[in-house]
Amino acid sequence: MTTSVGVSPGPVTTVPAVRRAWWRPRLDGATTPARLRLLLALLILLSLAWGVLAALTADQHASAAADVVAVSEPLSLDAEQIYTSLSDADATAANAFLAGGLEPTKARQRYQADITEAAIRIEAASALVGSSAARTQLPGHLAKQASAAGTAVGDDLAILSGQLPAYTDEVGTARADNRLGLPLGAAYLREASALLRETLLPAASDIYTRESALLTSASAQATGLPLIVVAVVAALGLGYVFFRSSRWLSRHTHRMVNYGLLLATLAGLVSLVWLVSAFVVGRGDLLYAQQQGSAPAQAFARAEVAALQAHADESLTLIDNSGEDSYQQDYLAQQKLLGPGPGTLLAAVQAAAGSGGPGRDVAAEARAWYQAHAALRATDDAGNHADAVKSAQSGDAATTFARLSTTLSEGIDTHQAVFAASARGGRDAFTGLAVGMIAASLVMVAGCAWGLSRRLAEYR
C-alpha cells in the first residue's frame, strides 16, 4: 500500500477499449490538470469517508465497552447485590428469630447491614437507570434493548424501594412480638419472608436477568466482528486506490515519489493498525472479563442465593413448624438445585473455580451442611426442638453453612474484581480511538491536498 517507486507502465494501457469503464473515455479526453483536480477531489472524499467509517467503528466499540464498564456491569452488580443482600437478610432474620427475645447482636448487625446495602444499591441502580444519557450513545439495536430494559428495570426498582420498608416493618413487628413470647411473631416473620420471596426477590431477579442480558449484548457489541471487518476491507480498498493514484502520478508527472500521498498513505496505515490493535486488545480484555469474571461471579452468586434461601428455610422450619413442612420441602428443592452433581449450581461453581481459588472444596462443604441439616431435622422430628435450634444457631448446621456461604461470597468477590479490572482494560483500549481516526483522516486529506496541489501548480 505504500507509494510506488519506479514502477513500469502497468496493465492500464493494454486493456482493450471495449472493456474500459464508462468514465474512462471522458477522463482520457480531459487535460492533465482537470484529471489532477478530479483525483484530488476523489482522494479527499475517500479519506474523509475512511475517517467517518473508522471513527464510527471505534465509537461503536468504545461506547459498547464504556456501557459495559459504566452502566451494564454496575447495574448487574447492583442487582446481584440487592438479590444476595435481601436473601441474606431473610436468612439472618429467621436465624436470629430462633434466639427468641435475646437476639444475638451480630445477627442484628448483619441484618441491618444487609438492609442498608440493599437500600444503597437500589438507590444507585435507580440513579444509573435514571441517567439513561449514558445509553443513548449506544448503537441502535442495543439502545432499543437498553431502553426497553430500562423501563422494566425502573418498574422493578420502584417495587423494591416501595416494598423494602414494608418488609423491614414486618420483620420489626415479628421481632417485637417474639420478644414478648407471642406466637404471633412467627406469623409476622412468615409474612415478611413471603413478601421478600414473592415480591422483592423476583423484582431483583428480573433486574439481574435483564442487566446480565444487556451486559452480554454490550459485551458482544464491543467484541463483535462485523463492523471491524467492513473497516478493514474498506481500508484495503482505500490502500489500493492510493497505490494506483501514486503510480498514475509518477507516470504523468515524472516524479518518483509524491510525498503528500506518501504521508496520506502512512496516516491511513497508522489509523488502520491502531484501530485493529485496539480492537484486538479490547476484545481480548472484554472476553477475559466475561469468561473469567462475570460468568464465574454469576455462577457463584446463583449458588449463594440458593444456599441462602435454603438456610432461611432451615430456620423457618424450626420457627414455624406448623406441620405443612413447606419450608423443608423448599430446602430440599434448593438442595437439589445446588447439587453438587451434573447440571447443578455447584457444578457451575466448580467449573468456574478451576483448580485454584475459592470454590475448590465447595462440594464437600455443601455436603457437610446437608448432613448437619439432616441431623438437625432428625433431632427436631424426634421432639428435641431445643437441640435442633442450638444446631441451627451455633452448632454443626450453623458452622457448616457459614463455611459454604463464606466460600461462595469470596468467589463472587474474587471474580468481580477480575471482571472490573479486565473490563476497564478493555474500555481503555478504545480510549481516544475515534478522535484518532478523525485526526488521521484529516492528515490524509491534508497530505493529498498538499501533494496534488504542488503538481497542479506546475500547470499554471
Add this chain to the structure above:
Amino acid sequence: MNARPRPGVPWRRAVLVVMAASGLALGTAAATAAPGKPPAHRTAAAARAVSAPAASTCDPTASSLRPSGPPQVTSGSFMAKIRARGYLIAGVDQSTYRFGFLNPLSNQIEGFDIDMVRAVAKAILGNSNPGTVHFRAISDAQRIPDITNGTVDIVAHTMTITCDRLKLVDFSSVYFLAAQRVLVLKSSKAKSLDDLHGQKVCATHGSDSVDRIKQHHAIAVQVPYWTDCLVLLQQGDVVAISTDDSILDGLAAQDPWTMIIGPQLTSEPYGLAISKQHPEFVRFVNAVLQQLRTDGQWKSIYTRWLGTPVKNPPPAHYAG
C-alpha cells in the same frame, strides 16, 4: 328455654347434656346469651349445621369407648408397645396460643392440648421426664392421615369430634368444649357475625369456620394459620376473625386491642384422635381423662392456660 335469662352453671350443664344427647349444639344456649338478638334463626342454623352430617344415630359427644376402670397398661396392648418404645408420639399444633404453641422463651411446645398428651404419656410410662413425648407439629389437614397411617399415636390439636371424622378415626371423650365466635378490633361497631355482612372475615383454609362465615354472608378470607389471621386483622386487611372461642382467646391474648363478640355460633367438642385399630388405647386415654376430671388436674390445667373463672370439665359420655 330460649326465653330464659342466662343460666347458672348447674343448669347449664344439664342443658348441655340434654342438647348433646339430642344432637343439638350449644348454639341454643349461646343464643340466649346474646343481648338484643332474636335467637330463633341462628339456633335453627346451628342445629342444622351440627346435625346435618349426623343423619344416622351418630352423636359426636357420646361416641367414645367406656374405660374399664383406672388406666392400666395391659400386656400385648398398644400401651405396652409405647412403653417398650420409651416415648409417646403425639401430633400437635405449634401455632395456637394456649392450646398448642411453641413458646419462644423455652423453645418447648406448650399448652392445654399438650398437657393432655403429657398426662397420657405419664400414665403409660410412669414418669414425665423430658423425651417421654415426641411432639410432631402437624397441620389441620395432616391430623387424620397421620393417625390412620400410624405416623403418630395420638393427635391433640383443637380437633372437633364430628360424625364424618368418626368414620375414619376414634376419639376420646370430650376434653374441652369450644364454640365458634367472632374476634374484632376494639374500635369495631359490630355486635355479631351478622353485622359483618359483605365484609372480609378471616379463617384458616378448609376449616369449618369458613362455612359459617359464608352462611352469614361475610366474605371468607382464608390463610394457613390462625396467627396469620391476626396479622391480617392488625394490618386492616380483614375486619374480623371467626373460629372456636378457644383459639380466639389465644389470639386476643396476643393483642389487647381486640375483643370477642357475638353469640356462640356452634358447639365444638374437642377430642383426642386415636387410630381405630387401638380400641384399648381409646379406653385407656378415657380413663386418664376421667382421672384428670375427678382429681382436679383438669381444672388446674385450665387455670394454667386459660385463667379464671375456671369452668367445669365437660362430662364424659360413652357410646355404650
